[in-house]
Amino acid sequence: MSLEPLPRGATAFVVVELQNDLVHPSLVGQKGLSGKLAEAVQTRGVLARLARLLERSRDAGVPVIYATKERHPAIPQPTQPRIYKVAGGTPKLVHHTWGAQVVDEVAPRDGDLVLARFVSIDPSHGSELWSILANLGATTLIVAGISTNLAVEGLVRAAANRSYRSVVVENCCASFPEEWHRFSADKILPLIADVVPAADVEAAFGAWS
């Protein structure tokens, strides 16, 4: 299948959580979830491909928004969701530290926007993403980042709830284990989004000029 046209002037790009403490190349080979996520991102070639696609997006006038997760010392970690116990160990993604920043290779440029959140699984919950998208006149989201099953799928579900169209850039996403990425990308996401490779998005930008 090929991607239906993207609405010029009404499309925005959201990059999900590609932050140093989660996927910095130096984490590859380390123990724990971050080591595995960093490896998945490296193996799939996400960063270089996404860096190129973000350049194309900015050139095409598409607003680029980063949705990040941070940990704030004044907010206790939720006690119930097990995911926070899995994370365990040394606090990561701490507000105002290097670990919470987006990795250099796909880092925000002047004119991009970074929306951090402290609590939710869905990167758009408790952020002004929807108000800002309305403000920009955007009705279609291009989505990339990690992890495919949790935050990326969470954002796409939130978009579907609000009658937004989502386009997931499958080869700019990753999860661990790979089987999880495949389940989300092959089974769930196609029900509520277009799931395409970066090349299809570039082609859709090309059709604008």
Next chain:
Amino acid sequence: MSLEPLPRGATAFVVVELQNDLVHPSLVGQKGLSGKLAEAVQTRGVLARLARLLERSRDAGVPVIYATKERHPAIPQPTQPRIYKVAGGTPKLVHHTWGAQVVDEVAPRDGDLVLARFVSIDPSHGSELWSILANLGATTLIVAGISTNLAVEGLVRAAANRSYRSVVVENCCASFPEEWHRFSADKILPLIADVVPAADVEAAFGAWS
């Protein structure tokens, strides 16, 4: 693992979409997604088990809320999410018809509450569920229904976003194909909820008296 205690006076039960047009026993063997869902619900014995658990819940003073999906003639189906094309065919779940009602075996009783929605994938989006739960003083949700991967998982994700605790009654949920149910129940949901059989919830109620 056994279920940690449920907070008495602060627990509510949410039943997701067990509506006639989706899972009525008469659909078993019919073509299409509903036929398969109805079969999964029957094979797993969801209705009888849930009916019993709901009785226990009402006896224990736990508020029972039904979150349903309806189709309203004044609201066009979303055009983007493929899920609506998959559904296709004759309109289902039409507002004010038998097909939109919860199946008899687990139907609402006097004092229960039915919250219908028309658009979203997440059964709590665009309903007053969260305001009502706050009003009732509930901080913990027991969740059952269909389909495990979409609406049930959607509700549990929404609860995690809001720092609510969720308890998913695994053997009162179903999806099609079974592999999808298993993925959600075994991989994703345990990260953000307690996933337990009905017997564990009954035992938790028993501990209250």
Next chain:
Amino acid sequence: MSLEPLPRGATAFVVVELQNDLVHPSLVGQKGLSGKLAEAVQTRGVLARLARLLERSRDAGVPVIYATKERHPAIPQPTQPRIYKVAGGTPKLVHHTWGAQVVDEVAPRDGDLVLARFVSIDPSHGSELWSILANLGATTLIVAGISTNLAVEGLVRAAANRSYRSVVVENCCASFPEEWHRFSADKILPLIADVVPAADVEAAFGAWS
């Protein structure tokens, strides 16, 4: 000032709470807040003027949505906000009763949509209004109804939060006492909405053809 053009195909009309138990003409002269509201609505000529404007709207292809407030026996009235104590007395606006229906003179027609809520002050909170508007492609709301200061202003504030444009039909709104209506219509609403008479909205529809 005259009203800037309304976007054709992207404008929807929301009618707020003109329900029998609040403003039915038979209440005029009765004690209590409803008697006073009904009188304000009658004195200002809201119903006849709005009935005409709604006809013009439907003729112009503008979707008409009713946002109503209902009381559900399974939901306890909030105990804190004093507004619920002020209301006091016999329960009003009870779900599935005549009192909860919109008054005949401006009642919904086939193809209109009624969105009831049970808890919130803002008529759009805990309803699917925003998802439905996105679904319809609407970015501009025309708003009329009662009471100007609470539910009408609440909806307009909610629209401003989401970067929607609102047009308040000032002579199709009412509050009690009149001083309250004036404060909202003259001071607060002009900061976040166009505040115009019905004739201006009709003129804006006229400009479409």
Next chain:
Amino acid sequence: MSLEPLPRGATAFVVVELQNDLVHPSLVGQKGLSGKLAEAVQTRGVLARLARLLERSRDAGVPVIYATKERHPAIPQPTQPRIYKVAGGTPKLVHHTWGAQVVDEVAPRDGDLVLARFVSIDPSHGSELWSILANLGATTLIVAGISTNLAVEGLVRAAANRSYRSVVVENCCASFPEEWHRFSADKILPLIADVVPAADVEAAFGAWS
């Protein structure tokens, strides 16, 4: 009237928008809305009184959260709400500048939390305030700041929508003109909140020990 007891361990304090570009003492006497707001804050003695009350709150273990408004260069000002034209002139409250910071006299301390927003009128819209409050177990908000009619009232309305209790510290709020403050504090807010002087809140803390 005296204030009903505040729930220990379930009460949080939210300070609304007392930022340098809006109310810094050096603005008193200057032209424009900020000059007038700064004067109202000074005349009413808000900062010294609030500084003392915040100390009492921290001593009593009440979490203190600041809800601020910022302007981000990547987000266009909304074009519709007139309030943004009224503001006009040199951009204020710019992200990462002194003008966007809370004034020194009531500035955040270690352990406090600052939640900035870029778009909404309601300081809680598009922030994680509600998720964080749920996380903290808070069901009651103490609210102070500016301006009474817009952001403060907006937050209190949002709390009422969600079945939270609000306590507005009337002599720690301000608006311009004073008549506007009086309308909100005397007419609207008492319908949906307790409206009390700082001394009553201090007394309620005193009752905890």
